[in-house]
Amino acid sequence: MERQAFYDDLAAYIRKAAEERGVDDSVVTFTEDSNLFDVGLANSYSMVNLLMYVEQLLRVSVDVTDHDPETFFSMRGMYDSLAEQAPR
Amino acid sequence: MNPVQLTNYSLNEIDRFRTAFAHIGVAQIADAAAEFVKVVRLALQARTAERRVCGPVFPVTTDNDMLPCLQALAQAPAGWIVVLSNLAAESQALAGDIYMVAAQTQVLGGVVVDGAVRDIGDIEKMTIPVFSTTVTYVSARTTDQPAQHVPQPITLGGVQIEPGDWIFGDPDGFLVIDAAQVSSAIMGARVLRAREGKLKDALRHDHSLAQLIGLDAFLSGDAPLGFSP
Secondary structure, eight states: OOOHHHHHHHHHHHHHHHHHOOOOGGGGOOOSSOOOOTTTOOGGEEEEEEEHHHHHTOOOOOOOOTTTTTGGGGGHHHHHGGGGGGGG | OOOOOOOOOOOHHHHHHHHHTTOOHHHHHHHHHHTTEEHHHEEEEEEESOEEEEEEEEEEEEEEBBHHHHHHHOOOTOOOEEEEEEEEESEEEOOOHHHHHOOOOOOSSSEEEEEOOOOOOHHTTOSEEEEEEEEESBBBBBOOOOOOSSSSEETTTTTTEEOOOEEEEEEEEEEEOHHHHHHHHHHHHHHHHHHHHHHHHHHHHHHHHHHHHHHHHHHTTSSSSOOOO
């Protein structure tokens, strides 16, 4: 999956998930480098669903020991960590 | 009932999960995967110095009979957690030091007993994780009536556990999660742990918790609770 397509798809998912949790995402701006926790779009209770969505999107399985957890704070970190595992 | 098909984990694969779990806790998994965890409401006490356990479950029920427990021990793959659930109202000891030496030698991931164990003086010197609800020196009998199916689904602390589900335990308690979600749950918990680490660092640098989570803005209805280091 191309990088920009990943960002677009994931951003739409994150906004929708935040909206379902009652977060007013219309006032939140974020980019691929934003820390999703800092901007209020990720929290403790959304993390696993977010990871599962990313796994599905990139068709990869997140290894539990290979990745620095902080790479999952941003969309760029996720793509950089996982995209190379994705099937071509 | 058909025989259960178990996932064929290598010991190395289970060890990778165990390594990851060493840096987090049951609390972070429960937060990260709240929709997926089953909360085990049972007062399990650690019987060795190892107070943490993690692995796929090899469960069996018994009624104060050691035979199903021995069957489970004989069949459980390396790295798996044997979970013994005693249906008897007053549990006799289902396992003792010999059972635990065998479990440790087979490189099992641990033994969890909803019921009693014995020989604590010897067990407490061992390194394998052993948990039980009670202790008694009164040994369970061994009948000649084997369990028809080992492993088998059980109920533990109010939750249904299937063979191959994953159990996690530490001093905060125990939870069970379906194998399909275990990888994401652990990674999610690691992300939360990293996040919590940043919060604690900020607190140590003289920020107040109220300031860090935006308590005033939340109380005045201006913003959700959050954390910005």
